[in-house]
Amino acid sequence: MTSAPPLDVPLHVKYIQQLDEKKDLAYHLTEHLRLNGVYWGLTALSIMGHKDALPRDAMVDYVMSCWDDEAADTLPPPPSSGAFGAHPGHDAHIHGTCSGIQILIMQDALDRVDVDRVVKFLLTLVGPDGRVEGDQFGEFDVRFSYIFVMVLSLLGRLDAMDTIYDGKGRQLVVDNIVNSMNFDGAFGSEPGAESHGAMVWVCVASLAILGELDRIDRDLLGWWLSERQLPNGGLNGRPEKLEDVCYSWWNLAALSIIGKLHWINRDKLMAFILGAQDLEGGGIADRPGDWVDVFHTVFGLAGLSLVGYPGLRDIDPLYCMPAEVTDKMGLRRDYRTLPRLEQWPQA
Amino acid sequence: MHGVKRTRVSPEAAEAKRIKEQSKIQAYVALQDDVLASKRAKEYTVEALGKTNQLLDLNPEFYTIWNYRRNILTRGLFPESTPEEIVGLLTGELRMTMAYLRVHPKVYWIWTHRMWCLENVPLGPGESKGWRNEFWKTEFMIVEKLLDADARNFHAWSYRRYVVESLPASFSPARSPADELKYTSKKIESNFSNFSAWHYRTKLLGKSWAEITPEEVADEKDQEFELVTQALWTDPGDQSGWLYHRWLIGHNPSPQVLARELESIQELHKEEPDSKWCMNALAHYHLLSARLASASETDVTKHRAEAKTILERLEVIDEDRKERYRELASHY
Numbered sequence: 001m002t003s004a005p006p007l008d009v010p011l012h013v014k015y016i017q018q019l020d021e022k023k024d025l026a027y028h029l030t031e032h033l034r035l036n037g038v039y040w041g042l043t044a045l046s047i048m049g050h051k052d053a054l055p056r057d058a059m060v061d062y063v064m065s066c067w068d069d070e071a072a073d074t075l076p077p078p079p080s081s082g083a084f085g086a087h088p089g090h091d092a093h094i095h096g097t098c099s100g101i102q103i104l105i106m107q108d109a110l111d112r113v114d115v116d117r118v119v120k121f122l123l124t125l126v127g128p129d130g131r132v133e134g135d136q137f138g139e140f141d142v143r144f145s146y147i148f149v150m151v152l153s154l155l156g157r158l159d160a161m162d163t164i165y166d167g168k169g170r171q172l173v174v175d176n177i178v179n180s181m182n183f184d185g186a187f188g189s190e191p192g193a194e195s196h197g198a199m200v201w202v203c204v205a206s207l208a209i210l211g212e213l214d215r216i217d218r219d220l221l222g223w224w225l226s227e228r229q230l231p232n233g234g235l236n237g238r239p240e241k242l243e244d245v246c247y248s249w250w251n252l253a254a255l256s257i258i259g260k261l262h263w264i265n266r267d268k269l270m271a272f273i274l275g276a277q278d279l280e281g282g283g284i285a286d287r288p289g290d291w292v293d294v295f296h297t298v299f300g301l302a303g304l305s306l307v308g309y310p311g312l313r314d315i316d317p318l319y320c321m322p323a324e325v326t327d328k329m330g331l332r333r334d335y336r337t338l339p340r341l342e343q344w345p346q347a
Numbered sequence: 348m349h350g351v352k353r354t355r356v357s358p359e360a361a362e363a364k365r366i367k368e369q370s371k372i373q374a375y376v377a378l379q380d381d382v383l384a385s386k387r388a389k390e391y392t393v394e395a396l397g398k399t400n401q402l403l404d405l406n407p408e409f410y411t412i413w414n415y416r417r418n419i420l421t422r423g424l425f426p427e428s429t430p431e432e433i434v435g436l437l438t439g440e441l442r443m444t445m446a447y448l449r450v451h452p453k454v455y456w457i458w459t460h461r462m463w464c465l466e467n468v469p470l471g472p473g474e475s476k477g478w479r480n481e482f483w484k485t486e487f488m489i490v491e492k493l494l495d496a497d498a499r500n501f502h503a504w505s506y507r508r509y510v511v512e513s514l515p516a517s518f519s520p521a522r523s524p525a526d527e528l529k530y531t532s533k534k535i536e537s538n539f540s541n542f543s544a545w546h547y548r549t550k551l552l553g554k555s556w557a558e559i560t561p562e563e564v565a566d567e568k569d570q571e572f573e574l575v576t577q578a579l580w581t582d583p584g585d586q587s588g589w590l591y592h593r594w595l596i597g598h599n600p601s602p603q604v605l606a607r608e609l610e611s612i613q614e615l616h617k618e619e620p621d622s623k624w625c626m627n628a629l630a631h632y633h634l635l636s637a638r639l640a641s642a643s644e645t646d647v648t649k650h651r652a653e654a655k656t657i658l659e660r661l662e663v664i665d666e667d668r669k670e671r672y673r674e675l676a677s678h679y
């Protein structure tokens with residue numbers, strides 16, 4: 001039925017293990033994504049059932065070395081807030097904080113961090129209109145709203161939202177997300193912005209975590225999302241744009257959360273992602289024949305897991321973390337994945 | 348990494364590249380260590396600013412350095428500057444970010460820095476807002492250029508909305524929503540497939556229609572239907588126009604308009620019997636017609652039957668989404 005090669009798990013595990021060895025110029029130029037990269041690598045390994053392929057203690061120590069004690073370096077400094085930067089010496093930012101907390105939880109090491117300080121940092125980022133900023137310099141969009149909600153949920157501190165803006169913090173954040181919804185049922189990066197697959201995922205996942213999914217028109221959004229699949233099986237992020245493996249995750253996770261994952265062609269999508277593997281050096285690229293990176297590797301694997309590729313571990317579409325981890329924390333929501341296949345290609 | 352073709356690299360070639368890169372890497376790491384050390388020492392000086400320039404030239408995504416740069420300006424340089432000098436410094440910042448955006452139009456940090464600069468333009472000269480107006484004028488030109496280069500760059504579209512919303516009341520010539528609408532028309536006419544422009548149009552019209560009478564809205568909607576019908580007939584395979592048409596119809600259309608549009612799309616369907624977008628629209632509008640308060644029982648039965656037939660046909664011609672069509676059809 002399809003000529004796509006099967007997933008080469010040992011090769012991808014090796015690719016991720018060696019990411020830190022090839023210290024070329026590009027490695028240095030991407031230091032601002034290092035902590036995110038560790039999260040991507042660890043999640044990819046976990047999906048493949050090889051979580052321990054990277055040494056745990058060194059990883060946890062590295063995460064802690066990214067802690068920025070002067071988080072929100074404003075004048076005057078906010079009392080006792082703290083968070084993670086992207087790498088030692090880099091400023092605290094909500095994105096690094098997201099990866100830092102996710103890694104610590106996956107490695108069962110949350111006791112290493114002062115959770116109260118992280119919560120304080122997060123709360124300083126919410127604006128009076130419910131927007132969430134990435135740091136004190138004011139960049140904002142719904143990606144940061146998602147991180148805010150998701151990390152608070154992982155820390156078991158969603159109730160902290162009620163402590164800001166006279167108890168209206170939660171409502172403000174939800175409204176800002178809902179106001180980013182467009183007539184097509186999908187979401188843009190901020191109120192007024194055009195719908196975009198990645199923004200759909202962060203908004204839908206935030207609303208699901210907050211138990212506000214009834215704000216979404218599932219049929220309409222499911223239509224928009226399912227139309228992201230192109231004849232070659234890949235998914236794009238916006239109408240009339242090119243396919244890209246990372247959109248497999250953004251769009252699929254959203255479809256899974258709204259229970260419409262079966263509205264796309266699973267086999268063609270699997271074949272597209274599998275075709276984007278580098279079967280010599282390992283890793284997955286944005287599309288077949290391009291250079292691989294760990295970002296597309298994890299989102300390709302996460303997409304494959306959601307649609308039931310055989311042998312992979314389950315992934316939670318709300319958190320992009322192993323379902324085993326979020327289930328144990330009691331965070332499971334009513335999402336739907338496709339049944340795991342026995343073999344690929346199917347007989 | 349996006350859209351970079353993979354090439355086979357022999358171990359020898361990789362080693363040669365590594366050696367060639369060594370000196371570049373050393374220089375980069377030395378500069379980075381130097382700048383981060385100044386940052387830790389809270390050096391907020393002109394020299395430190397110059398060093399961040401060099402580092403950002405090599406790596407405009409190094410957000411920590413953008414942060415440091417803003418702290419140098421607000422904590423070190425602005426307090427010792429006249430308003431004229433601050434304007435000069437900010438002009439330099441904008442020139443720098445512009446050069447970066449030409450090469451990296453999708454790097455969030457550069458856009459953020461630009462907005463930060465604009466928000467820090469001082470009042471003046473004197474009591475006026477002359478400087479601010481001058482800065483915003485330039486922003487308009489820039490965002491047009493960026494959208495000319497890539498008409499779907501959503502950073503640029505967001506930035507355009509930001510510029511329009513941020514214009515000082517004293518800005519002249521005043522920029523009205525009608526001017527923005529004209530801009531989207533221009534973009535759409537040059538390419539019907541520019542969904543970003545159609546999207547912006549839904550936002551602009553949505554706002555302005557809330558402020559006029561239902562009769563006026565109906566008139567303006569008719570003009571929009573004319574425009575989008577042109578797009579649909581030009582390329583029925585392009586979803587941009589279909590999405591816009593669906594927005595125009597909305598959740599609660601007037602029965603006459605819905606009937607007229609249904610008929611017009613049926614005509615197109617006759618010409619293009621295999622256009623799935625056309626059929627999707629027909630199925631949806633039939634179901635919408637069946638839900639109208641004015642629909643008689645025979646109407647309801649007729650529209651539902653038509654929708655069901657189309658959905659069954661879609662299961663075949665748009666097989667990738669057959670489960671969706673099956674699910675929709677199963678309700679009737």
Ligand SMILES: [Zn+2]
Nearest residue numbers: 244245246286
């Ligand atoms: Zn991508």
